Amino acid sequence: MTQIVSSLAEISDRYKALFVDLWGCVHNGITAYPEAVAALQTYRANGGVVVLVTNSPKPRAGVTEQLGQFNVPSDAYDTIATSGDSARSAMFRGAVGQKVYFMGEWQRDAGFFEPLKLLDHPIHIERVSLKEAEGIVCCGPFDPMADPDVNRPDFLYAKQMGMKLLCANPDIVVDRGEVREWCAGALAKLYTEMGGESLYFGKPHPPIYDLARRRLQELGHDVPDGDILVIGDGPHTDILGGMGEGIDSLFISGGLAAAETKTSHHPHHESLNDYIKREKINPTYTIGRLR
Structure with a gap:
């Protein structure tokens, strides 16, 4: 059974690194979500490492440029792994x-x-x-x-x-x-x-997670999977990917599944559980929006 949380800060001290989805989690394809940006900045300020793991076909440099256009500041993340x-x-x-x-x-x-x-x-x-x-x-x-x-x-x-x-x-x-x-x-x-x-080559398939781990190592961090948290709104990309890698996950129910989980600020408990069973996913935690 997934644990519903109100903020990343409730659980973040359990993890040394985050593998964070972008679209639907940090931005909506047009602009950044301010609360999500603030949560990642706080996590990094407390010593955590943020790897943005995205199914964008762009190279890392292209995603970096795009994030600037979406007003996602560079101090909200450490590095990027793209399916591209x-x-x-x-x-x-x-x-x-x-x-x-x-x-x-x-x-x-x-x-x-x-x-x-x-x-x-x-x-x-x-x-x-x-x-x-x-x-x-x-x-x-x-x-x-x-x-x-x-x-x-x-x-x-x-x-x-x-x-x-x-x-x-x-x-x-x-x-x-x-x-x-x-x-x-x-x-x-x-x-x-x-x-x-x-x-x-992107989520939920192994190559992008191998790349994300290499990105961590490039920064001088050798983080075991048990100290990593996957965050995202894709049930069959982010959450299944985390499950396949044996990594804990935080499901953003207010993204792609907002209607099915009846998420406004928080998900509707019964609707969320029905959705999780139907989609055959098992997120460690669930939050309405990253904050």
């Missing part, structure tokens, strides 16, 4: 071939194809048409408001050609302000359901 960096590493190792068909918004996602200096011998990646491609790199839909099913004809061809789809953002949906948008995870899910092979 994890997926880029796989792409430049040849996970889906050298000639790739790109899905996403190029103006937003161009950084995904920037050279990766961490690898000794990255392969050269060439963006080509679907007919010429060896595999698919998916950072998101071409139109985030369109039903993912519009991609079915292209996916049918790709599946028949044996292409793998590299998913740089396993999120199914996000809320940008009051508007819900489809993410790359919805396309990868469709491709898998059609019989294609999708490769995932």
Whole structure:
């Protein structure tokens, strides 16, 4: 049974580091949540380490720039692990071939194809048409408001050609302000359901947690999993990810699940428990909003 808490401060002294989700937790895709920022600043001031762990397809530098635009101050976190960096590493190792068909918004996602200096011998990646491609790199839909099913004809061809789809953002949906948008995870899910092979590198899959631990080590912190707390609003990304890694979690019920859990300031107890059972998740703690 999850423990409902009113603030991060109630439990934060039990953990040396936080793996914190961004969208729906620290910001809403437009601007920061002031209470969340203040909670993280206080945690850091008391000696804790904050790793922002996000399913953004952007490289770390791109997310840092975006956080500034959203008014998330740099003293609210120590470092960032993105699914984009994890997926880029796989792409430049040849996970889906050298000639790739790109899905996403190029103006937003161009950084995904920037050279990766961490690898000794990255392969050269060439963006080509679907007919010429060896595999698919998916950072998101071409139109985030369109039903993912519009991609079915292209996916049918790709599946028949044996292409793998590299998913740089396993999120199914996000809320940008009051508007819900489809993410790359919805396309990868469709491709898998059609019989294609999708490769995932963000939450809840292990590679991004391995990257988050390396980010901690880069800062000189060797923190055991028992001293880490995962925080986020995604039941099937943040919470399942924490469960899979054996790490305690704090579920933000006022994010993606606000309606189902009847969360205003705090979640409705019975609705929350029904939701947890239905989604087969087991968060250690639950809070309405990060504060």
